[in-house]
Amino acid sequence: MERKKSTPALTKGILEKEIDTIGLVQFVPSATAKYVRISIKPGKGVRVTLPKRATLAQAEAFVQEKAAWIRKHLSSQQQEQTKKTLFSPDVEFKTRFHQLLLLPHALPQCKSRIKDGILYVWYPEQVTWEHPDIQDYIKTAVEYTLRLEAKRYLPQRVAYFAQQFGFSYQQVTIKNAKTRWGSCSYTNNINLNLHLMRLPEHLCDYVILHELAHTVEKNHGPKFWALLDKISGDARGLDKQMKAYRLQVY
Structure with a gap:
């Protein structure tokens, strides 16, 4: 058989x-x-x-x-x-420290420049700003700007809160993560997402405090939430506010 x-x-x-x-x-x-x-x-x-x-x-x-x-x-x-931002010359878009300004020009390719609090993006006048390639370029320019802001702002903010509340950590790394606003490693290295620069200041601070709390409490148990509530003032309420924001939708 x-x-x-x-x-x-x-x-x-x-x-x-x-x-x-x-x-x-x-x-x-x-x-x-x-x-x-x-x-x-x-x-x-x-x-x-x-x-x-x-x-x-x-x-x-x-x-x-x-x-x-x-x-x-x-x-x-x-x-x-479908909720992703369609960057438009007619709709205001701001990061923490910069405002986006879209301008047509005669050149066949896009270019960008950051100066005096403005992110200038020029796009070919013969191509509509709605074109996917133009939108991709604008998004790349925005995220480059967010990274510059994050590297300048977030490490010093971490240092400020660490000193204020007596936390110790190793280093701060800025990432463009797809799923997390921040993380803290077992060895207390803190990773923060450059998109924090799009959040209101109090929520940006909340994420930083959240990761600093993980230098003491590694899980999300009762002791963690008690510590975070003590240093943030309203841990559960702030965590609920965070749900209104998305990393890749803005």
Whole structure:
């Protein structure tokens, strides 16, 4: 009797496959994963991480089982994407220390300059400012400006609060993270997102205090919240206000 061949394990790198009602799905084998895990990230789509011995058939079955959940989250992300800023000459946009000014010019390419509190962005007059390439250039210029501001402002703000409340930390790094406003490592290195420069000052301070509190309390247990409430004045209330802001939607 001929033995039926088992479905082979997925072991050779990332496989992309079109799944009905969902779209393109990435299947990624992992030597360390213990369970099949689905993640959905803006701009990256659906990613399925598999344990070493999992088969593609098992992974596809799991995706089908979770299809409704996946479609719901994909739809939510698409709605978030439509909320992104359309930079316009007629709509004011400000960072903490700079105002954006869009101007047409006769040159065939975009250029930008920062001077006296103004971020100037010139775009080709024969191309509308709504063009995706123009919008991408403006966003890049804005984030460059945010990074300059963040490097100048945030480390000194961390130092100020650390001295005021008696915290110790190693160093401050500015990042353009996609999912976190800030983080604190086990060795008390503090990472802060350059997009903090878009927040109201009191919420920017709250994120800094949040990470400084993690130099003492590494988790989000009761002791952490008690400490953060003591130094911020209203930890839960400020945390609730943060939910009105998005890292990649502005």
